[in-house]
Amino acid sequence: MAGVDDFAQVLESVPGGGIILTSVDAVADWARGHSLWMMPMGTACCAMELIAASFSRFDFDRHGSIPRPDPRHTDVMVVAGTITRKMAPAVKLLWEQMPDPKWCIAMGNCAISGGIFYYDTYSVVRGVDEFLPVDVYIAGCPPRPEALQDAVLRLREKVRADSMSPGRRRAIEGVLPLPTAGDGTAEGGSE
Amino acid sequence: MSLVELREHLCATFPDLCPLFSIEFGDGVLQVGPERLHEAMEGLKTLGFDMLGMVTAVDFGEEFELVYRLRAREMGVAIIVRARLPRHTPRAASVTDLWPAADWHEREVYDLFGIVFEGHPDLRRILLPDDWVGHPLRKDYEDPSIIRRPDYR
Secondary structure (H helix, E strand, O other): OHHHHHHHHHHHHOOOHHHHHHHHHHHHHHHHHOOOOEEEEEOOOHHHHHHHHHOOOOOHHHHOOOEOOOHHHOOEEEEEOOOEOOOHHHHHHHHHHOOOOOEEEEEOHHHHHOHHHOOOOOOEOOOHHHOOOOOEEEOOOOOOHHHHHHHHHHHHHHHHOOOOOHHHOOOOOOOOOOOOOOOOOOOOOOO | OOHHHHHHHHHHHOOOOHHHEEEEOOEEEEEEOHHHHHHHHHHHHHHOOOEEEEEEEEEOOOEEEEEEEEEEOOOOEEEEEEEEEEOOOOEEEOOOOOOOOHHHHHHHHHHHHOOEEEOOOOOOOOOOOOOOOOOOOOOOOOOOOOOOOOOOO
16 A cells, blocks of 8 residues: 555645545445455354344345455455354455455454453464454444344444545544543443 | 063073173163173174264273273164273274274373274374373373362362
């Protein structure tokens, strides 16, 4: 991406270049955010929910998220399931075969931290973020397809905040609204 | 065929295997020594046990116990064959020459318990990576990467 960064900086220094950059960013981010093709890295029971997500009941096609069984066609890797120490190199290889820009969703407790296999195990990687840069985590064992849908929409927010110019990349606001400690306004609180 | 009929059939054909046979919790069990394992399995195959369903092992500390489950499709009966091996020399004869299905099962037992099957055509690890050290299902297996569950009680 270094070449793109240099190009964006040159374009920004030209009079009127910022307007072009804004327009190009808007089109590129819209296109990327609405065609997040998924690499379904399903290795365990979470894959059932991932499969259900693409069929007619949940219908992820309407978000532009189509599962493709080829890393070279896809933008987002959905790691759904337990990753063992023997499987990890294969997952990393598939990730490296995906073209930039690419994102990663860790679906389910096993992909986040090892889940129920965290303790007393010799064979399981404790979270896919040990070797992949994860953008969105979905908790659950397994999470429902609605949760995956939420993750895709949150990821779209992240993609929209991206820019060709490093200086224009925006902070992602409102993606994870955390309650402030002690203000008593958190949802689900008592009284 | 019931297990009682199987016992009669077995005792009529192989009288020396007869005292080793017992019925435990509704399963026919043949407990043999490791040196007679292959001979007994050969006999069972001629008796009609044509399908090997499972090979596994149990760690009893001083000994390992190999467990085979055989099924006779014509007779409609299953039998469990067990053999105790000493821990210091965990070696047994391979039964891949009798049932080719034993190939991967024996590799799995070798991988996880370190039991060596003599006569196996390709005895190497099957589940774990090739460069793995140790055999994880042994009770004395130690791995620094394991995080032990804290005692919450």
